[in-house]
Structures are given as structure tokens and as C-alpha cells.
Amino acid sequence: MSGIAIKICGLKTPEQVRAAADAGASHVGLVHFARSPRHLSLEDAARLRQAVPDAVKPVLLVVDMPQDELRRACEAVRPDVVQLHGKETPETCAALRDVLGCEVWKACGVKDRAMLDDAQRYVGAVDMLLYDAPAGKLPGGQGLAIDWSLFSGFKHKAPWGLAGGLTAQNVGEAIRQTGAPLVDTSSGVESAPGLKDIEKIRAFCRAARDA
Numbered sequence: 001m002s003g004i005a006i007k008i009c010g011l012k013t014p015e016q017v018r019a020a021a022d023a024g025a026s027h028v029g030l031v032h033f034a035r036s037p038r039h040l041s042l043e044d045a046a047r048l049r050q051a052v053p054d055a056v057k058p059v060l061l062v063v064d065m066p067q068d069e070l071r072r073a074c075e076a077v078r079p080d081v082v083q084l085h086g087k088e089t090p091e092t093c094a095a096l097r098d099v100l101g102c103e104v105w106k107a108c109g110v111k112d113r114a115m116l117d118d119a120q121r122y123v124g125a126v127d128m129l130l131y132d133a134p135a136g137k138l139p140g141g142q143g144l145a146i147d148w149s150l151f152s153g154f155k156h157k158a159p160w161g162l163a164g165g166l167t168a169q170n171v172g173e174a175i176r177q178t179g180a181p182l183v184d185t186s187s188g189v190e191s192a193p194g195l196k197d198i199e200k201i202r203a204f205c206r207a208a209r210d211a
């Protein structure tokens with residue numbers, strides 16, 4: 001069995017959190033972004049966070065949230081990780097990392113080698129770079145895959161993870177092609193936008209662990 005880290009994002013119920021944890025997820029994502037079909041109020045996110053077992057890290061996903069608001073959100077939800085999925089600059093990320101008292105991950109949209117090179121501006125400012133497809137109508141959660149061949153021969157200078165359109169069917173190939181140490185999925189384990197499917201969560205975790 002591989003030691004790959006697995007994040008299942010956009011969970012809404014304690015049953016889904018338990019299913020992800022039992023299936024071997026290392027991280028579960030709680031989305032606080034009003035335009036997302038996976039949005040949770042801070043009250044609901046704080047309640048759901050209590051259902052996360054100690055062995056699993058809760059990740060609070062936000063988009064371009066002002067520092068003071070995000071600090072208060074973290075006090076309420078107590079995540080182990082904040083995932084910044086907007087246009088936050090390296091300077092903003094570094095400042096947040098200083099004040100939040102938890103890990104800070106930056107999602108970077110990449111569709112070509114120039115965008116991958118540009119994302120390296122965040123090295124040193126964040127705890128992990130999470131590569132995703134570039135923003136479309138929404139900044140993420142779009143089910144769009146990256147061209148994995150971009151990572152071929154790329155020398156990573158910081159911890160990193162792979163997101164974007166990952167499913168039980170393609171995650172094994174994605175891991176083999178990219179060597180990603182962490183994989184992250186949201187829409188790939190749903191039966192409709194915002195509706196998680198527990199069987200798909202189990203199948204995704206199995207496929208990632210078996211890769």
C-alpha cells in the first residue's frame with residue numbers, strides 16, 4: 001500500500017466525513033465560498049469539523065477572503081489547513097501563514113509550462129502548492145483535469161499536490177505520470193454538483209492507494 005495523501009473536498013455531512021476517513025483520506029475539505037454548490041456557512045463548517053477524526057486533517061477552503069475575516073473563520077472552524085483558491089498573492093499568503101497558526105496551501109491554476117513556472121513564486125510563502133486547472137466560471141471544483149505531462153521532468157522545490165478532474169478511473173494514471181504525493185478531488189466523487197457519493201469516495205481512495 002502506498003503512503004499517498006488523499007484529500008476529499010466539499011464534504012457536507014458527518015456520514016461523508018466518516019466514509020472518507022474510513023476509506024483512508026488524510027484530509028477532508030470544507031468549502032466556504034458562497035458561489036460553490038459545496039458551500040458551508042461557518043457555523044455548519046465548525047459543526048462538521050467536530051466530526052473529523054484526529055487522524056484526518058480538516059482543510060478550510062476559501063477564495064480571496066480578507067485577512068481579518070479569515071482569522072475569525074479559523075478561530076471558529078479550527079482547521080489544520082487553509083486552502084486559498086483565489087487570486088491571493090505570495091505576499092498575502094505569507095502574511096496569512098504568519099497569523100493563522102495553521103498550514104496554508106495555495107491552489108495554482110496551470111495549463112502550460114509557463115503557468116507552472118509562474119506558480120513557483122509561492123515557494124517559501126506557503127506550506128504546499130496545489131496544482132489545479134485554471135479558473136473558469138468558478139475558481140475550482142470544475143472537474144477539469146490538468147495536462148499531467150507538464151510535470152514530466154519538473155523539479156519541485158516545495159511540497160505539492162495534484163487536483164483537477166481526478167476520479168477513481170484516472171487517479172492511478174495521474175499518480176503514475178506525475179508522481180504526485182497528494183491527490184485532491186471534489187466533483188470526481190459526486191453524483192451531481194455538491195452531492196457526494198460514498199461509493200465513489202471509497203473507489204477513489206482505493207484507486208489512489210493502489211497506484
Ligand SMILES: O=C(O)c1ccccc1N[C@@H]1O[C@H](COP(=O)(O)O)[C@@H](O)[C@H]1O
Pocket residue numbers: 009010029031033036037038061063085107130132138139140141142143144163164165166184185186187188
Ligand atoms: O469545490 C468547489 O466548489 C470549489 C470552489 C471554489 C474553489 C475551489 C473548489 N474546489 C477545489 O477545486 C479543486 C478541483 O476540484 P475538482 O476535483 O476538479 O472538482 C479541488 O482542490 C477542490 O477542492
